[in-house]
Amino acid sequence: MRLSLTPLGVLLGAFFSTTVLAQDGDTATITDYDVISAPALSSDRIENEVLIEVTTVGPRLIAVGAHGNILWNEDSDWQQAEVDTSVLLTSVAFADEQNGWATGHHGVIINTNDGGKTWKRQLDxxxxxxxxxxxxxxxxxxxxxxxxxxxxxxxxxxxxxxxxxxxxxxxxxxxxxxxxPSKPFLDLYVKDSNTVWAIGAYGTFLKTENGGDSWQVISGQLENPGGYHLNTIFGRGDDLYIVGESGLAFASYDGGSTWQTLNSPYRGSLFGGHLDANGDVWVYGLRGNAYVSEDKGQSFSTIDTGTRVNLSAGTSTESGTQLIVGHSGTILEIDDQLNVKNRTHPSGSVMTDIIEVTEGKWIMTGRSGLLHWPAKISEEEAVATQQGAQ
Incomplete structure (x- = not known):
């Protein structure tokens, strides 16, 4: 039986819309669920607000984060999308250049049909x-x-x-x-404009086969009787993977019709995962633990990351390098011989996602909003401004 969130859940939980108010000497906890239906607020500093995930959609970049904020950038200027919720958004993915979905706290799933410029709730x-x-x-x-x-x-x-x-x-x-409701969705995987999976806290596992017109609970497809948190779902073609709390690891090799439990390489929480160009499976999480599998998750090799910080997300670059980000500004750059170069962004910020824009140039999201590599500010400037963005 589940009673608490993982460290990643604690990080995200810091952005729950819960306040403590004292009246007439009494202290009461007030939770305002208007955030579910309240539209995202506009801000001229939105690039510096908390952002959780970033993706590419054709020529466009799209990032999602706190207060329902969604940013899109097609040329050089970031613009704010119209979003009909102000919950913390945790993930975003697209079926094509027009149709995409994002998940968030308070059980929210939203959808766009115009490439990310406007978003509407499908589920709360x-x-x-x-x-x-x-x-x-x-x-x-x-x-x-x-x-x-x-x-x-x-x-x-x-x-x-x-x-x-x-x-x-x-x-x-x-x-x-x-x-x-307070249960957060933590990630989603989009197969096409009809088929989407969403995962979240306490073993939440949903699927739609009609573009989100209706959703069905499919938690029973996973061997997770303890209801542990499902943190990341990723894949390619018919091969799909889910990792989560307490080393949970699952794979489907038939396009999500059936799932099997993998022999996890780690009993602590796994926060992120991705596939490289060869189809090798990369997973990573607490205390700098990272692993790679060359046989679709049947066995894993340990990566000597040289760090003990939590690792959140990663990607495979065009050149075949693996990039993994985490806390304290950590960026791991891993070559095809599994040699690790440990970089640190001058912001020292918690980072939650990374994509390659062009070779050697990356964009990250995290507590300080949008971050760049090569960094646009020095460590001294980051400390001085207490922002760390750029």
Whole structure:
């Protein structure tokens, strides 16, 4: 049974819209769920606000982050998109140059059909609670029937444990119905303009096959009875991968129809993953731990990263170099011989994503907003301004 978020969840949780107010000597916690439907606020400093992920869409760059902020850049100037929510956005992906999705806190999924200039909600936490409640109620009914018709103490004990977990999930949903939705989505994978998967905290796993007109809970496809957090989903073609808390690692080799549990190389939390040009699987997470698999996740080799900071996200460059970013301004540059060059951005900022713009030039997102490599400011300037952006 799950009671707490991973360190990545704690980082993202810092941006929950929860305030503590004192009135007449009493202290009460007030959670304002208007952020779900309140539009993103415009800002002339949006490039310096918290940003979580950045992607390329044809000639355009698109970044998402705090307060529903979405930026897009086609030439040189970043512009703010119109977004009908102000929750913290955690991921973004596109099916083509027009159709894309982003996920966020409070169970929000949004969609664009004009290349990222305007975004509308497709799902929110209230609807998510309804979907999950129906799913777990059906699961409880199914497990109860199986227990009645099953022989053998061991088999019955396993079914009873699964039943207890499903009942626990229902209890959590009932609490959320009273207090409001807070479950965050953490990542998504877009196969095409119809098929999208979304993952999140406490084992949340959803899929749409009609472009988001409706979503279905598919958490039971993963062997995750403890409801551990699912942090990243990535893939190419029919090969899809999910990694998460406590070393969770899953793979699908049939386009997401079925999933198998991988023998994880690490029992701590894995925050990020990507595929390189050869299809090798890279995963990384807590305390500088990083691994690569040349056989689709069946076995992994350890990368000597030379760092103990948490690693968040990565990408494979056109030249075949792997780039992985993390806390304290860390940028790992790994060549095809697995030699690691450990760079540090002068901002020293927490970084959450990285893409290659042109060879040797990268854009990162993180606590300080948009960051560049080569950096545009010195360490002294970053400290002086307390911004670290650029």
């Amino acid at each position: 936490g209230f609807e998510l609670m309804g979907l999950e409640k129906s799913y777990f109620e059906a699961r409880i009914e199914k497990l109860s029937a199986e227990i009645e018709s099953t022989d053998g103490e061991e088999a019955i004990a396993e079914l009873e444990w699964q039943l207890e977990e499903a009942q626990f999930q229902i209890s959590n949903i009932e609490v959320a119905e009273e207090e409001g």
